[in-house]
Amino acid sequence: MxxxxxxxxxxxxxxxxxxxxxxxxxxxxxxxxxxxxVVWGMAALLLAALVLAVMRPPGSVIPYDPENSRPDGSRALAQVLGRQGVQVEHVARVADAVDAAGAGTTLLVTPAPFLLPEQVDALAAAEADVVLAGADDGLLRAVTGDQVQRTPWREAPALPVEPGCDVPAAVAAGPSELQPGLEAVGPAVTTCWADGQGASVLAALERYGRSVVAVDDAALLRNDTVLTEGNAALALHLLGAHERLVWLVPDPADSTVETSAPDPAPASVLPDWFGTVLWWAVLVALVVILWRGRRLGGLVAERLPVVVxxxxxxxxxxxxxxxxxxxxxxxxxxxxxxxxxxxxxxxxxxxxxxxxxxxxxxxxxxxxxxxxxxxxxxxxxxxxxxxxxxxxxxxxxxxxxxxx
Structure with missing residues (x-):
């Protein structure tokens, strides 16, 4: 009004x-x-997310990651390999690494203490040339066929040690200060930088038509130690042998074992009569809907059950x-x-x-x-x-x- x-x-x-x-x-x-x-709370959350995004360090912070530029990362080595024509493919799942590591490629496995036995077996069956850096005893034995094992901890040499072997990568690297800790069990293994007690830094062998190289000390991959003595030369020779390098930095939460082969089509696992039964069920459902569905009509006055x-x-x-x-x-x-x-x-x-x-x-x-x-x-x-x-x-x- x-x-x-x-x-x-x-x-x-x-x-x-x-x-x-x-x-x-x-x-x-x-x-x-x-x-x-509510508006102020959402604005505060957006501001916090923006601050975190701005303050987030560039690249990765995972040790031995080829995108990590911190001292414990491996970005320097990955960039040098890329400039030399090596295609570096970084993966975090064992299944992806096994799929990508075919013949004519190099598979690098960085320190991985949390691998499952099935994942270890999958890596041991890979067709690519394998380079193990700081591998634990289980992975080391599986990939080398029990021909190389870890030795008790030993002190690092006070002075650089000559390689004392004819492995091309070791000869190119020359004297090294890497930590020894490998022991050859089989006769087909070539060890380098070995001391009088049999401890060595590097062990190389041929197995199933592929080369397997184990380096006990993964410091040759790190940004802060890659330039120490012959670390850079050793890493470039080991990882640059092929045009394609699969760089595996295992995710501790990864529990996959199967490869990423294409899954079969859903229809291929269904019986032949499934389609006929499905269409018959749809037809029956439509009939029931038409039979029992509510039909709208005129309004009907209804007495209230309670008078207020x-x-x-x-x-x-x-x-x-x-x-x-x-x-x-x-x-x-x-x-x-x-x-x-x-x-x-x-x-x-x-x-x-x-x-x-x-x-x-x-x-x-x-x-x-x-x-x-x-x-x-x-x-x-x-x-x-x-x-x-x-x-x-x-x-x-x-x-x-x-x-x-």
Whole structure:
């Protein structure tokens, strides 16, 4: 409805008044207060993610990773190999490494203390030339066929030691300070940098038509020690023998063993009669839906199982208004009920203009027109006390109109 007001000339005019006394700005502010903590929380999370993304170090932080530029990484060696024409393929899953390591490639296995027995067997069966760097005793024995094993810990040589073998990579590397810790068990193994007690740094052998080279100390791969003595030459000769190098840095959480061969099509494992049964089931389901589906028709009046007293319904709605602090809606409901009651008592139609309603009430009660307009079409109350006072005054006005 519209609230009647007076113009400077004394005539009644109508001004729009909302039912709950709110405006677009007040509603926007109320909604903002309701969701601002959620918005601020999301903004804080986004800011934290942005800070973490900016502060995240470039590349990897995994030891011996070819993308890791930190001292324990191997980015320097991988970049030099790439400039020499070697295609370096970094993998973290054993299954991917076995798939990629075919004949004519080199498979590098960095220190991997968490491999499963099945994964060790899969690496031992790879067709590529294998280079083991810092392998544990289980992987070392499996790949070399029990021809090389680890020896108890020994102190590193005080001075660089000559290779003492004819392995091309060792001859190119020359004197080395790598940590010894390998022992040859079979006669087909060539050891380099061996001391008098049989400890060696490198062991090489031919097995199943491929070469297997084990280096006990993986320091030749690290960025901080790759330039020590002949480490760089040894690493480049071992890993650059083929144009393709598969660099395995095992993920401790990896438990896969099977290779990534293409899975059979789902239809190939189903029986021949499955398609016929499936279409028959679809047809039966459609028939059941058409048979038992709800058919929309005309509205049918249904008696309520429980009759709720009007006083109880009124009190419930009032409690809802009070809990929501919706004094404007409550006042609008009270005023609408009063306007309808007095209009019906005075013989006015429901579509009667507010000005006519006010004039009729003024004639019936003798009240001031401004007071009547303020009661029936005024602004919403400011607090609960004002709402109670408004209800009392509306009841008084309605009783005066109904007075004979």
């Amino acid at each position: 519209s609230a009647p007001t007076t113009s400077p000339t004394g005539t009644w005019t109508s001004a729009p008044v909302t039912g709950d006394g709110t405006t677009l700005g007040s509603r926007s502010r109320r909604r903002w207060r309701a969701v601002r903590w 007293p009007s006083a109880e319904s009124t009190r419930g709605r009032a409690r809802l208004y009070r809990r929501a602090r919706s004094r404007g809606h409550a006042a609008a409901g009270l005023r609408a009920a009063t306007a309808q009651a007095v209009a019906q008592r005075l013989g006015l139609a429901r579509s009667t203009h507010p000005d006519a309603v006010v004039d009729a009430v003024v004639r019936a009660t003798g009240r001031d027109p401004r007071e009547v307009a303020d009661l029936i079409y005024g602004p919403p109350p400011a607090d609960d006390a004002a709402l109670s006072e408004l209800a009392r005054r509306l009841d008084t006005l309605e009783s005066e109109v109904h007075r004979p």
